[in-house]
Amino acid sequence: MSEYAIETRKLTKMFDNRIAVDTLDIQIPAGSVLGFVGVNGAGKTTTIRILMGHLHPTSGQVKTLGKDPRRHNEELKRRVAYVSENMNLPGWITPERAVKMNTNLYSQWDSSLAETLLDEFELRGTGSYSRLSRGQKRKICILLAICQNAELLIMDEPALGLDVAARHDFLKRILEVACGDKRTVFISSHLLSDLERIVDRIVLIDKGRLLLQGDLEDLKAGVRQLHFAVDISKEELQQHFQVLRYNHPAARETLAVVLDFDEQRLHRFCQQNPSAENPRVFGLNLEDIFVELVKNTNGKNEERTEQ
Amino acid sequence: MVWELIKLDLRKVLTGYITFVLVLSAYLLFRQRPLESTDTIVIAAGVLQGLYLAWRIFRDPGSTQSFIFSRPFSRNRLFWNRWGLGITLQMVTLLIVLILVASGARSFIHKSNLPYYPMVQWYELSVLWPLAIFSLAAFQIQMFLMLRARTLQTASLPKWRKVATYAIVCFIALAFLGGFRVVASAVSHGATAPAHLGNAVLFYVLTLTVLTTLTSLHCYRHIEIEA
Numbered sequence: 001m002s003e004y005a006i007e008t009r010k011l012t013k014m015f016d017n018r019i020a021v022d023t024l025d026i027q028i029p030a031g032s033v034l035g036f037v038g039v040n041g042a043g044k045t046t047t048i049r050i051l052m053g054h055l056h057p058t059s060g061q062v063k064t065l066g067k068d069p070r071r072h073n074e075e076l077k078r079r080v081a082y083v084s085e086n087m088n089l090p091g092w093i094t095p096e097r098a099v100k101m102n103t104n105l106y107s108q109w110d111s112s113l114a115e116t117l118l119d120e121f122e123l124r125g126t127g128s129y130s131r132l133s134r135g136q137k138r139k140i141c142i143l144l145a146i147c148q149n150a151e152l153l154i155m156d157e158p159a160l161g162l163d164v165a166a167r168h169d170f171l172k173r174i175l176e177v178a179c180g181d182k183r184t185v186f187i188s189s190h191l192l193s194d195l196e197r198i199v200d201r202i203v204l205i206d207k208g209r210l211l212l213q214g215d216l217e218d219l220k221a222g223v224r225q226l227h228f229a230v231d232i233s234k235e236e237l238q239q240h241f242q243v244l245r246y247n248h249p250a251a252r253e254t255l256a257v258v259l260d261f262d263e264q265r266l267h268r269f270c271q272q273n274p275s276a277e278n279p280r281v282f283g284l285n286l287e288d289i290f291v292e293l294v295k296n297t298n299g300k301n302e303e304r305t306e307q
Numbered sequence: 308m309v310w311e312l313i314k315l316d317l318r319k320v321l322t323g324y325i326t327f328v329l330v331l332s333a334y335l336l337f338r339q340r341p342l343e344s345t346d347t348i349v350i351a352a353g354v355l356q357g358l359y360l361a362w363r364i365f366r367d368p369g370s371t372q373s374f375i376f377s378r379p380f381s382r383n384r385l386f387w388n389r390w391g392l393g394i395t396l397q398m399v400t401l402l403i404v405l406i407l408v409a410s411g412a413r414s415f416i417h418k419s420n421l422p423y424y425p426m427v428q429w430y431e432l433s434v435l436w437p438l439a440i441f442s443l444a445a446f447q448i449q450m451f452l453m454l455r456a457r458t459l460q461t462a463s464l465p466k467w468r469k470v471a472t473y474a475i476v477c478f479i480a481l482a483f484l485g486g487f488r489v490v491a492s493a494v495s496h497g498a499t500a501p502a503h504l505g506n507a508v509l510f511y512v513l514t515l516t517v518l519t520t521l522t523s524l525h526c527y528r529h530i531e532i533e534a
Contacts, residue, residue: 054376054532074381082377088370092318101311105379 004063005030005152005184006051011060013046013208020046022208023060028186028201030151033174035199035216036188037290043208044188045085048156051186052082065152078106081150083141085157091130095123095140099147106148114147120169134161139170146173153177154186159194167191171198192287204290206297216286223289224261227280228254232273240269244296257284257292309380312388320363324396327356328403335407335434336416342408342431353438356400357445360393365453376532386527390450390520397442401435408432440512451479451519454526468529475525479518 006028013021021043038044049055053069099114121139138161159167204211232254234246241258408431
């Protein structure tokens with residue numbers, strides 16, 4: 001197994017004259033559970049389709065499990081399980097028939113897990129695929145991907161259309177897959193609260209460009225909201241921190257979100273700015289971090305509210 | 308051969324195909340005049356069969372494309388399986404027609420209406436030629452046009468690739484026209500059946516088949532799955 005399950009170097013994809021993915025460099029170590037996050041139109045689905053060999057990059061390199069997805073198409077499809085955002089099975093196929101078909105296609109197929117999931121997801125005897133609800137359709141796609149026992153599981157908005165209980169079951173299964181077999185899981189989703197529960201790494205992209213990639217815990221430890229009961233200038237803060245957001249919610253109050261927080265740095269800042277003693281420090285959840293990063297990139301956090 | 312893939316494709320095409328074969332068989336059995344190689348209905352049926360098979364086999368309805376193209380088949384294997392299925396079904400049609408005519412079913416049905424001699428029965432086998440040739444040509448052209456269109460629809464295709472694809476299309480079109488000229492010339496010189504379905508036609512259809520198959524394969528390798 002190569003060091004990285006997924007690796008892209010200066011990956012670029014253009015549609016006509018519009019750049020969908022812009023010189024994207026990502027490295028995802030084998031065995032990690034990765035959340036791939038971005039706003040609508042950020043280039044997530046395009047990137048995933050390139051990883052699967054469905055789209056061809058305009059320039060740059062891409063390696064999925066150490067192989068070029070265009071050259072090793074058939075081999076990679078055996079080793080990679082994929083659930084796309086709009087994936088549909090043929091309308092006539094029943095869940096049981098789909099499972100049987102996949103049993104014949106994949107040598108490493110987990111039949112006992114498939115039988116368990118058919119019951120757990122209540123898919124037995126539901127009739128042909130075209131008659132299933134949206135949630136049931138997602139469930140069968142997820143079932144097929146999980147039971148493939150692939151080295152790499154790529155899922156594009158897998159929980160779309162699932163109710164809360166089904167999402168809970170799905171997350172539980174993903175954790176079992178990731179923890180049990182040390183497989184790589186790559187999930188693109190807008191449900192950041194779900195992602196936060198299962199991923200250990202995160203890649204954030206916006207407008208096709210990489211915003212940030214790394215360990216989720218490191219990211220959460222670094223991004224903090226600081227609340228000072230005094231007026232502090234942005235320049236003073238920037239001498240010590242990388243400031244994502246800066247404003248004044250009230251008179252003689254300063255609120256800042258910083259990217260590279262640590263206790264020692266804050267201690268040094270307070271020593272140099274005695275008036276700023278005892279600031280309140282808040283952690284942010286993944287959703288808040290994502291919003292702060294995207295807004296910062298788009299220049300929306302430069303506001304200064306004077307009251 | 309991937310049996311699971313064949314089953315998926317067969318399922319798409321089977322209802323229409325069986326209906327077609329039943330209607331064609333009924334026509335062949337109940338047509339009162341002896342069958343011959345210039346039978347317009349048989350020629351039209353051949354074209355219809357080719358168009359239908361290519362359209363159904365090579366089109367993945369809805370968003371099934373991403374499902375099909377993420378199963379463990381290479382593009383090459385996917386293409387050859389589908390092409391092979393189309394050709395096989397056309398051969399099955401020919402086999403059915405051959406059995407219907409050679410078994411004497413027609414002469415049995417029409418013996419009270421026509422002076423049906425054994426020679427007529429064997430002469431009627433010439434109906435296989437137009438059915439085979441027009442079906443194959445229609446299948447190949449429909450397949451090629453569908454796949455070429457899908458390649459060119461790709462918004463991300465670089466300009467030079469579009470130009471190259473158009474150049475290939477022009478070359479094939481010229482080959483078609485050149486072949487057609489040869490065939491038309493053979494027919495206009497008063498050749499009779501089966502002479503006018505002789506070497507020129509065979510050469511034309513074989514060239515058409517080889518060129519459209521190879522260019523379709525090339526297109527299939529470069530299709531982008533956007534669903």
